[in-house]
Amino acid sequence: MKLKELLRVLPFYETNSATIDTIEFNNIEMDSRKVKQGNVFICISGFTVDGHDYVTEAEANGAVAVIAEKSISVKVSIPIIMVTDTNRALPILAAKYFDYPTAKLPLIGVTGTNGKTTVTYLLEKIFNLHKKKTGVIGTIQLKIGEDTYPVANTTPDALMLQRIFDKMRNDNVKQAIMEVSSHALDLGRVYGCEFDIAIFTNLSQDHLDYHTDLQDYLRAKSLLFSQLGNSYSSESPKFAVINEDDPSSNLLKHSTAQHVLTYGCKNKANVMAEDVRLEATGTSFQLNSPVGKINISSRLIGMFNVYNMLAASAAAIAARVPLPVIKAAFENIQGVNGRFEPVAEGQDFAVIVDYAHTPDSLENVLQTSKEFAKEKVYVVVGCGGDRDRSKRPLMATIALKYADHALFTSDNPRTENPKEILDDMTEGLDASDGSFEVIEDRQAAIIKAVKYAKKDDIILIAGKGHETYQIIGHTKYDFDDREVARTAIHAKEK
Numbered sequence: 001m002k003l004k005e006l007l008r009v010l011p012f013y014e015t016n017s018a019t020i021d022t023i024e025f026n027n028i029e030m031d032s033r034k035v036k037q038g039n040v041f042i043c044i045s046g047f048t049v050d051g052h053d054y055v056t057e058a059e060a061n062g063a064v065a066v067i068a069e070k071s072i073s074v075k076v077s078i079p080i081i082m083v084t085d086t087n088r089a090l091p092i093l094a095a096k097y098f099d100y101p102t103a104k105l106p107l108i109g110v111t112g113t114n115g116k117t118t119v120t121y122l123l124e125k126i127f128n129l130h131k132k133k134t135g136v137i138g139t140i141q142l143k144i145g146e147d148t149y150p151v152a153n154t155t156p157d158a159l160m161l162q163r164i165f166d167k168m169r170n171d172n173v174k175q176a177i178m179e180v181s182s183h184a185l186d187l188g189r190v191y192g193c194e195f196d197i198a199i200f201t202n203l204s205q206d207h208l209d210y211h212t213d214l215q216d217y218l219r220a221k222s223l224l225f226s227q228l229g230n231s232y233s234s235e236s237p238k239f240a241v242i243n244e245d246d247p248s249s250n251l252l253k254h255s256t257a258q259h260v261l262t263y264g265c266k267n268k269a270n271v272m273a274e275d276v277r278l279e280a281t282g283t284s285f286q287l288n289s290p291v292g293k294i295n296i297s298s299r300l301i302g303m304f305n306v307y308n309m310l311a312a313s314a315a316a317i318a319a320r321v322p323l324p325v326i327k328a329a330f331e332n333i334q335g336v337n338g339r340f341e342p343v344a345e346g347q348d349f350a351v352i353v354d355y356a357h358t359p360d361s362l363e364n365v366l367q368t369s370k371e372f373a374k375e376k377v378y379v380v381v382g383c384g385g386d387r388d389r390s391k392r393p394l395m396a397t398i399a400l401k402y403a404d405h406a407l408f409t410s411d412n413p414r415t416e417n418p419k420e421i422l423d424d425m426t427e428g429l430d431a432s433d434g435s436f437e438v439i440e441d442r443q444a445a446i447i448k449a450v451k452y453a454k455k456d457d458i459i460l461i462a463g464k465g466h467e468t469y470q471i472i473g474h475t476k477y478d479f480d481d482r483e484v485a486r487t488a489i490h491a492k493e494k
């Protein structure tokens, strides 16, 4: 592509070169280490380093031009194009370079504190049964059809996103489904994505290391709904799918000019669950919707999963998927990787691995465990390092509220001292709050919980779910709660 053609989508820019009219380039890159011959390098001012400091490396690797927002202090011989804000230019340029992949690729975005990953995999199942090839972007992985790829972020940066959507389009994907984190919304990673359906799951405390307060967190979430577009197309109408039982629903409804489809169990909504039956082996309810009623039953456990199924149903209804397909999808789905996942090795007590790492999610899964426990509930839980400190004591208090005994341990301490994280969790607690102990080493904590367990007890191992690592410092060590629990169960049997 000609550089001039790419730059045409920017209303203003300046350059030190008279030759940009003739320059051809073959890709955009924002990481100097990945630049190859013929690429354009765009400098992003990051949280850790400044991309403007890597222009020499980008040139050495073959960049043919640089796009910057600050003056470049080193001497380079390739043209420099100055824009006001490279982070804002990035999605505009990436969408143009990849020829607007989401313009013709139906795209669903899911935001909210908890349930995003679960809802995306419910939707994957629904659309697959509806005979549409799907692409799913989120916390666990990037999945295109049956092919999976590792990811660094729940929602990738704007450049990577457009590249992924381009690949999905080339791979014949008919429905893209993605998690949209509040960080992504706030940092403009999803500018340039044309969403058809935006789903809101719920809002509760998390990420207060990044957002100044819950109001700011909600503001970021609302951006997905204000980004739904203003034109009304009868061929492809756009929908905001909103949890009517969440106190934030009103603000989100007012953030969009598009159709609103609400769901819930308590307040009157367009899509509702009635006659909900929650059992230890699964869940059933009647789904009432503007297009009819249908009985749902699923292996998914807990009231929170009724909300996840409602969110997915409402979005599928908006996408005109017939109700029997939705019903079949919920009947078929076995579960979601690392979400309330049983570790069943024939033992006479239950071990559940779950990704609850916020106060609200921990409360939901512990409440569910408690409801179904015939005997004691043990919880093994920690809080992530370099993350929201204020959620630590809340999570510890919730653990003691529901569990008969809590084992507080490490969960990705990252660059923090694990002892200090555990101190933050337990500082205000004493024996009268409930029974607990602190075991810094996660493997030792899991082994101990398994040793304690007797017939019909439940052990909930929370926080890491699908993760197969423990991050200590900047290093990722192999660690899988499920593997550790399995080994501990077999060791107990001997």
Ligand SMILES: CC(=O)N[C@H]1[C@@H](OP(=O)(O)OP(=O)(O)OC[C@H]2O[C@@H](n3ccc(=O)[nH]c3=O)[C@H](O)[C@@H]2O)O[C@H](CO)[C@@H](O)[C@@H]1O[C@H](C)C(=O)N[C@@H](C)C(=O)N[C@H](CCC(=O)O)C(=O)O
Binding pocket: 030, 031, 032, 033, 043, 044, 045, 046, 047, 048, 049, 050, 051, 052, 054, 152, 153, 154, 155, 156, 157, 181, 182, 183, 184
């Ligand atoms: C705080 C944050 O969001 N950080 C993201 C950010 O990193 P950063 O700003 O530190 O990047 P940087 O290292 O300073 O680099 C700046 C620029 O210099 C470039 N560079 C850097 C080094 C070099 O040698 N050459 C070079 O060109 C980089 O490619 C980049 O363009 O940009 C990176 C690339 O896009 C992201 O991977 C990274 O996410 C980090 C890993 C992260 O932990 N983010 C979390 C907070 C996050 O975003 N989480 C949400 C999920 C939250 C939830 O659970 O709901 C998510 O969507 O993942």
Ligand SMILES: Nc1ncnc2c1ncn2[C@@H]1O[C@H](COP(=O)(O)OP(=O)(O)OP(=O)(O)O)[C@@H](O)[C@H]1O
Binding pocket: 112, 113, 114, 115, 116, 117, 118, 119, 139, 154, 179, 201, 202, 304, 305, 307, 308, 338, 339, 340, 354, 355, 356, 357, 360, 361, 362, 364, 365, 465
């Ligand atoms: N609708 C819900 N409401 C409250 N808690 C939920 C809900 N759905 C799932 N959970 C709990 O939250 C945990 C995380 O669920 P899930 O991975 O689907 O959410 P997420 O929003 O993708 O999280 P993340 O922001 O970390 O990507 C689950 O393991 C479960 O404990």
Ligand SMILES: N[C@H](CCC[C@H](N)C(=O)O)C(=O)O
Binding pocket: 154, 357, 383, 384, 385, 387, 411, 412, 463, 464, 467
């Ligand atoms: N996306 C979340 C995941 C948290 C998972 C938990 N295991 C932790 O490390 O805190 C975050 O980065 O805050």
Ligand SMILES: [Mg+2]
Binding pocket: 116, 117, 138, 139, 140, 154, 179
């Ligand atoms: Mg997720």
